[in-house]
Amino acid sequence: MHARIKELFDYLDVQREGLRAAVESIPEGRRELQPAPDRWSVAGVIEHLALLEARLAGLFKKRIAEGRAAGLGPDTETSSVIASRDVAILLDRTRRLTAPEVVQPKTNMDAASAWRALEQAREGLRSTILEGDGLALNEIVHPHLVFGPMDLYKWIAFVGGHEARHTAQIREIGALLATADPPLRGG
Secondary structure, rough: HHHHHHHHHHHHHHHHHHHHHHOOOOOHHOOOOOOOOOOOHHHHHHHHHHHHHHHHHHHHHHHHHHHHHHOOOOOOOOOOOOOOOOOOOHHHHOOOOOOHHOOOOOOOOOOHHHHHHHHHHHHHHHHHHHHHOOOOOHEEEEEOOOOOOEEHHHHHHHHHHHHHHHHHHHHHHHHHHOOOOOOOOOO
C-alpha cells in the first residue's frame, strides 16, 4: 500500500473512532431525537455521513477509472497529505454549512441502521480507494462546492475532516439533549 494511502486510511480510522465515541456518549434512546426542528438527530448525522461516503465512493471510482484510461502514472511522492491539509474552515462549527440535498438525511432511519449503512459505505470507499493505490491521485482533481478544486488525496482527507466536523456536531446534539427543558422525548 502506498504511504499516502496508508496515512489517509489511518487518519480515517482515527476520525471514525472519535465518531463512534461521540455516538456512544448519547444514550441509545435519544439518538433519534432532533434537538430542534431545524437540526439533525444523531441518526440523521450518521445517515448524512453514509450518504456522502457512498456518493464519494462512486465519484472516486469514476475518476480513478478515467485516470487509468488516460494513462495516469504512479505516485512517486511520499510526503504527508494530512500535514499539508488546512481543515480549519471545515472544523469551524460557528460557520454553518448546508449540505446539498442529495446527502441530506432522507429517512427516519434509526441510529443503529444508519451506523450499519455508514460502515458499509466506508467499506465501499476503502475498496474504491485501493483501486487507485499507487497511482498519482494528486493529479486527479475534482471541484468541491465550498473548498474549490481538490485532488483525490485531499478529497480522502476531506472525508476524515468532514467526519470530525460531524463528531463535534454530535457532541453538541448530546449537550442540547441533556439540557433540554423540558427533556425531549420520543424517537
